[in-house]
Amino acid sequence: MAAFFEHFNFVVVIVLMMTGLFVVFATQNMIKKLVGLSVFQTSVFLLYISLSKVSGAQPPIIAKKDLYGASYGTGGGYDSASSSVPDSTYQAAEVLYSNPLPHVLILTAIVVGVATLAIGLALVVRVREVYGTIEDDEINKIDYNINLEGVAK
Amino acid sequence: MGGITPTLFLDMGLLAMLVVVAMAVVRLRSLFAIVMLQGVYSLLSAAWFVSLDAVDVAFTEAAVGAGISTVLMLGAMLLTEREAKPVPLQKQLGPLFVVCIVGLAMFYAVGDMPAFGDALSPANSYVGADYIAATKNEIILPNVVTAVLASYRSFDTFGEVVVVYMAGLGILLLLGLNGNAGKWRAKPNGQNVGDKKGEQS
Structure with missing residues (x-):
């Protein structure tokens, strides 16, 4: 049971990824295929982000004290006046942050993902203009007929 | 953990x-x-x-x-x-089989992965910690993600912008600007591709 609690994120994320992959493989409708691809992609994001989690850590936004402490010194009342968090919180122990690098990777991946999704949807609209359908098997049938006989004489 | x-x-x-x-x-x-x-x-x-x-x-x-x-x-x-x-x-069984095999292969690897929230896992201990430490002194920005994205890896971010631009350009070339996207029907040789041969529309 302890092993499950240590790895529950991987177990569930794999189930989600395989669900998305199944939708991509099994459905004939192209829009539903793209939704499946999107679900698959989001699940991969979940996998990466769950790897970067450090338990008991903060988001990777550096505390004001850590950031300006060295250059501004302790003389100014700037920090203690504006911050409601007592100084001892930061002085007691070094603050733990989650790993920022997977976050950066996934930020890029989300934006590139929406760009590819938009191109895919534009292609679906074009396919519908030419074939009159967005079901995979019907398009295959039409293609087979065209290859056999040509569109017109 | x-x-x-x-x-x-x-x-x-x-x-x-x-x-x-x-x-x-x-x-x-x-x-x-x-x-x-x-x-x-x-x-x-x-x-x-x-x-x-x-x-x-x-x-x-x-x-x-x-x-x-x-x-x-x-x-x-x-x-x-x-x-x-x-x-x-019967058309769903093949995909289901493939998905089960891939899923089992990934489940097999789960035991080797670091525990959830492990601060000492390989992914969390070396480079990520270095970036957090360096950001405090080199780029005095509170948000480490912003610092990496906009300063350490700014050329990657610029490439990302180019990708979005290319996607917009691609959609423009595919669908055109005349407002007919989706309504227009292609008719090579005066016939709908979807029609059977001989059925002129």
């Missing part, structure tokens, strides 16, 4: 909701419902990103995944069809 905490139950609840939404996407056939559920899926994953300390990713996922993607898909759905045709069961 950390034992069983209230946050763990929050994580599990969000993951259970994600599984339910994903299964609903598999089962449903109305494209409108499927597209909206994709938005719900993105929003739930954004909520989990907040729990995983990835606040910037949660922002972007909620805006781009749940917002822009859903709008794009709704637009494409309006230009094409509203309903997906049912897939016969």
Whole structure:
């Protein structure tokens, strides 16, 4: 049971990824295929982000004290006046942050993902203009007929 | 790591909701419902990103995944069809078999992965920690993700902008600006491609 609690994120994320992959493989409708691809992609994001989690850590936004402490010194009342968090919180122990690098990777991946999704949807609209359908098997049938006989004489 | 905490139950609840939404996407056939559920899926994953300390990713996922993607898909759905045709069961068995094999292969590797929230895992201990330490002195920005994205890796971010530009250009070339996207019908040799031979429309 302890092993499950240590790895529950991987177990569930794999189930989600395989669900998305199944939708991509099994459905004939192209829009539903793209939704499946999107679900698959989001699940991969979940996998990466769950790897970067450090338990008991903060988001990777550096505390004001850590950031300006060295250059501004302790003389100014700037920090203690504006911050409601007592100084001892930061002085007691070094603050733990989650790993920022997977976050950066996934930020890029989300934006590139929406760009590819938009191109895919534009292609679906074009396919519908030419074939009159967005079901995979019907398009295959039409293609087979065209290859056999040509569109017109 | 950390034992069983209230946050763990929050994580599990969000993951259970994600599984339910994903299964609903598999089962449903109305494209409108499927597209909206994709938005719900993105929003739930954004909520989990907040729990995983990835606040910037949660922002972007909620805006781009749940917002822009859903709008794009709704637009494409309006230009094409509203309903997906049912897939016969025997055509689903092959994909199910492949997905099971891939899933089992990945489950086999789960035992070697670091525990959830492990601060000393290889992914968390070397480069990530270095960036946090260096950002304090080199780029005096509070947000480390912003510092890496806009300063250490700014050329990558510029490349990302180029990708978005290329995608916009590609869509423009595919659909045109004349407002006929989706309404126009291609008729090579004066005949609909979808028609059977001899049936002139």
